[in-house]
Amino acid sequence: MTSLTRACLVLALLAASLAPASPARQQSEPKTAVLYRESYTLEAKQDYAGALAKIREIRQAGGGSYFATLRMAWLSYLAGDYKASAAGYTEAIAAEPRAIEPKLGLTLPLLAGRNWRELERACRDVLALDARNAIARSRLAQSFYWAANYPDAASTYRQLVADYPSDLDHRTGLGWALLRMGRTAEARQIFEGVLAVSPDNVNAKQGLAAQ
Amino acid sequence: MTKHRAAVVLALTLVLGASTGGLAAAQDPDRRAGAWDRSVKAEQANDLPRARAALAEAYGEAPDSYEVALRLAWLSLRLKKGEAAATLYRLAARLDGAGPEATQGLADALTLTGFDAFARGDRATARARWLEALRVNPSCADAPRGLDLIGPVPTVTPEVWGGYLTSSQSASAAQAIYLHAPAQVTDQVGVRFAYRHIGSTAGSTGGGATSTSTSLFGQQDEFYAGATFARSYLGVQVIGFALRSPDETVPGAAMALRVGARYGVSLTAASMSRSTGANRQIMPQIYVWPTPYVGLTTGARVTNDSDGSTTSAVVGATVIVGRALVDLQAHTGTERWAFSMAGPTVMSLFASSKYGGTLTAGFELSRTASLYLQAQYEHITQPGTSVQDGRYTGLSVGFRWSPKAGKKDGR
Numbered sequence: 257m258t259s260l261t262r263a264c265l266v267l268a269l270l271a272a273s274l275a276p277a278s279p280a281r282q283q284s285e286p287k288t289a290v291l292y293r294e295s296y297t298l299e300a301k302q303d304y305a306g307a308l309a310k311i312r313e314i315r316q317a318g319g320g321s322y323f324a325t326l327r328m329a330w331l332s333y334l335a336g337d338y339k340a341s342a343a344g345y346t347e348a349i350a351a352e353p354r355a356i357e358p359k360l361g362l363t364l365p366l367l368a369g370r371n372w373r374e375l376e377r378a379c380r381d382v383l384a385l386d387a388r389n390a391i392a393r394s395r396l397a398q399s400f401y402w403a404a405n406y407p408d409a410a411s412t413y414r415q416l417v418a419d420y421p422s423d424l425d426h427r428t429g430l431g432w433a434l435l436r437m438g439r440t441a442e443a444r445q446i447f448e449g450v451l452a453v454s455p456d457n458v459n460a461k462q463g464l465a466a467q
Numbered sequence: 468m469t470k471h472r473a474a475v476v477l478a479l480t481l482v483l484g485a486s487t488g489g490l491a492a493a494q495d496p497d498r499r500a501g502a503w504d505r506s507v508k509a510e511q512a513n514d515l516p517r518a519r520a521a522l523a524e525a526y527g528e529a530p531d532s533y534e535v536a537l538r539l540a541w542l543s544l545r546l547k548k549g550e551a552a553a554t555l556y557r558l559a560a561r562l563d564g565a566g567p568e569a570t571q572g573l574a575d576a577l578t579l580t581g582f583d584a585f586a587r588g589d590r591a592t593a594r595a596r597w598l599e600a601l602r603v604n605p606s607c608a609d610a611p612r613g614l615d616l617i618g619p620v621p622t623v624t625p626e627v628w629g630g631y632l633t634s635s636q637s638a639s640a641a642q643a644i645y646l647h648a649p650a651q652v653t654d655q656v657g658v659r660f661a662y663r664h665i666g667s668t669a670g671s672t673g674g675g676a677t678s679t680s681t682s683l684f685g686q687q688d689e690f691y692a693g694a695t696f697a698r699s700y701l702g703v704q705v706i707g708f709a710l711r712s713p714d715e716t717v718p719g720a721a722m723a724l725r726v727g728a729r730y731g732v733s734l735t736a737a738s739m740s741r742s743t744g745a746n747r748q749i750m751p752q753i754y755v756w757p758t759p760y761v762g763l764t765t766g767a768r769v770t771n772d773s774d775g776s777t778t779s780a781v782v783g784a785t786v787i788v789g790r791a792l793v794d795l796q797a798h799t800g801t802e803r804w805a806f807s808m809a810g811p812t813v814m815s816l817f818a819s820s821k822y823g824g825t826l827t828a829g830f831e832l833s834r835t836a837s838l839y840l841q842a843q844y845e846h847i848t849q850p851g852t853s854v855q856d857g858r859y860t861g862l863s864v865g866f867r868w869s870p871k872a873g874k875k876d877g878r
């Protein structure tokens with residue numbers, strides 16, 4: 257084999273590897289898988305409406321599953337449609353009533369939509385299955401705080417601080433709850449403690465400024 | 468009973484708290500929303516009952532939040548509910564986040580319950596509360612004040628009085644000396660002994676001590692001996708006495724019953740046997756201490772003796788300001804040989820008193836010494852005689868020595 261022939265062969269192989277999938281390969285992959293791939297690609301480009309459309313296609317094509325429902329809820333949340341997101345997570349909860357995942361997911365649109373009463377209920381549903389779940393406890397504390405239930409917020413944050421001593425969000429949450437109850441000295445101590453290890457912590461700075 | 472109920476509520480709360488993984492209870496989220504702010508706002512408006520209710524309705528009487536327990540305790544303390552405050556401070560001290568204010572508050576609440584117990588005559592409870600307050604918080608300032616107030620047991624707080632008595636009716640005067648030795652045997656039981664000597668200085672015929680028609684004063688010796696029993700809401704005193712003059716010896720006895728604490732009723736009954744016949748008195752009264760520093764009383768004295776039956780209205784007021792005390796007792800309406808349990812004394816004049824009063828001022832000179840000044844005035848009359856109405860006055864100075872507790876009471 258001459259060098260020219262060898263070079264042509266290498267180029268042909270290279271071209272084959274870079275070319276789009278052959279019709280035979282595309283035909284062998286299920287349509288739903290393609291749609292999922294496209295949905296992920298669109299999500300990565302922050303085209304949430306497009307990503308959602310792909311999942312809707314999957315469902316219309318009979319691919320409605322717990323996974324598709326959960327993904328619709330997630331993409332709706334990312335798209336800012338909290339009502340649809342909550343409905344999606346609620347549907348997923350109905351499909352898998354013993355799962356923690358959709359219950360925890362439901363807290364996202366409720367938190368973003370500032371629906372504190374529903375958020376508290378959703379967090380308690382998670383904690384009924386997983387009493388030590390840190391995410392649910394943290395969001396429960398937030399629901400307490402924003403509903404002006406500062407004592408319960410402080411109690412919940414205090415437990416979280418004990419369980420996760422290096423989590424500064426829990427510490428600042430406790431500081432704010434104490435501040436709202438007029439316990440300024442304790443709150444100041446907490447904010448100063450946070451700033452000692454996180455000098456640019458905006459939440460702690462605001463807490464100190466609010467005193 | 469209240470303590471037991473609180474313990475049951477607390478136990479249930481702890482059980483329920485454990486079942487929810489220690490998280491705040493789920494009930495009443497609507498009530499809890501904004502409850503803290505509502506409570507603070509009500510307190511700022513000086514509506515303490517509403518401030519307390521806002522939190523208690525939202526979080527219950529045995530909350531699982533340290534801050535709520537502490538605030539409920541504080542509001543209870545401000546509402547003078549010492550027992551409730553103490554229960555809540557004890558609860559707070561066991562909750563997550565408990566700080567030194569829980570134990571400091573508990574000492575304050577215990578001190579208050581001590582003064583409450585003291586006000587209703589329950590010295591044993593008062594002493595126990597004050598000593599516990601000092602154990603909880605050794606720097607508690609008010610508990611030692613309470614312990615000083617009741618002194619150690621057993622103890623004697625002797626008094627000596629000197630008086631100068633005058634009467635315009637017979638232009639007579641007398642000197643009096645009075646010795647009183649109340650002894651607290653236990654926190655509930657006490658005994659008291661008193662002696663008074665009246666000696667005429669001028670204008671006296673030297674005949675009947677206080678029983679001549681021309682002189683109100685002569686020689687007289689009075690002896691008193693009694694016992695007291697005081698327990699929560701109940702106090703009983705009995706006294707036997709004898710008034711001895713050259714003309715007669717008058718034996719007598721008296722008893723006083725008190726039912727109540729900061730407010731209540733009392734009944735004093737006295738009987739003495741004079742040569743002219745028996746003198747019997749009964750004096751029902753109601754009293755109230757609206758604050759620990761102000762006491763008010765009113766009632767009536769019914770006197771029955773050989774001269775007939777009379778009724779007089781009696782009123783009294785006591786005010787304590789810092790280390791000073793002022794007490795006024797007055798009556799309007801005829802009285803004869805009026806017996807006073809406070810002294811104890813008998814106004815053993817050979818005359819009737821239409822109206823009059825006694826003003827006493829006391830000053831705490833030191834931790835162990837108190838000085839008293841007393842002024843008496845009575846408008847006197849002798850019905851059935853040609854003697855014109857006149858006045859009786861008495862000025863007295865007293866000194867009380869109170870051996871204080873020091874280390875004897877366990878401090």
